[in-house]
């Protein structure tokens with residue numbers, strides 16, 4: 001049944017114009033929710049997706065992949081995207097960028113639209129809340145970054161390893177009062193796994209843990225430093241570079257230049273502004289390269305889904 005109908009047919013059956021159908025297909029604004037649902041229902045009913053040849057005739061690429069970031073302004077995700085793009089271009093794929101804002105509903109909407117547009121494949125920056133059911137239909141043509149899921153290709157970071165490397169480096173330098181600034185456990189990777197690795201290290205080395213888990217935002221790092229630093233604290237481990245940037249601003253304002261900061265990220269911004277901060281590189285660039293490679297191989301039937309973990313490295 002697929003592709004027998006044209007956009008004109010869908011427009012006629014939905015009682016709208018061709019441009020409205022096109023807006024629905026492209027997820028553009030200017031269409032009421034009711035109309036959008038009616039057009040989508042007709043498309044679903046007829047298993048409609050615009051044909052690749054139609055796209056090619058309109059001068060659009062016949063090889064298209066989507067990259068669904070969680071936040072377009074994320075330093076870490078941008079580092080991964082920066083290595084992904086050349087890999088796709090080299091193989092003739094046109095990438096389109098989308099954003100989820102950590103909303104599972106948004107991901108569902110995006111995936112639905114991408115399915116209707118007959119897209120070749122998807123790189124999805126995963127997060128807590130993405131269910132297996134959402135991903136199963138994409139088993140062959142989706143690679144998830146930063147999270148894994150059963151049967152789905154993924155490229156993850158070594159969250160525990162990254163924190164352990166930082167803690168060991170600080171411990172070896174003689175620090176015995178190391179506090180921690182992180183992310184709530186509702187975020188399983190950056191939150192729970194990194195914090196648990198901190199707690200485990202403290203337990204194994206008989207250190208007293210002092211931690212706050214404010215969130216991912218720079219301002220949250222800035223606001224939380226006071227609650228985890230005391231007169232005896234000599235070092236502060238931050239779960240992300242962004243938190244460390246917030247913390248460093250606070251420490252600068254307090255004229256505190258003795259506390260040793262450490263963070264997971266090794267982003268160019270951090271290295272430029274604060275070369276003195278001890279960082280661990282989780283391998284964002286490598287993850288982007290591997291994700292693009294894996295997706296291209298799967299699209300072309302040369303690889304099965306596999307789950308990769310990029311090792312972290314002290315810089």
Ligand SMILES: O=P(O)(O)OC[C@H]1O[C@H](O[C@H]2O[C@H](CO)[C@@H](O)[C@H](O)[C@H]2O)[C@H](O)[C@@H](O)[C@@H]1O
Pocket residue numbers: 070073074075076077125126127128145146147157183187188189190191216239240241242243264265282
């Ligand atoms: O401040 P950022 O540069 O954005 O880095 C913070 C962390 O971002 C990433 O984790 C977050 O997004 C992931 C999807 O990309 C999601 O799975 C995770 O739950 C979020 O915490 C990145 O994976 C981390 O390494 C960064 O530290």
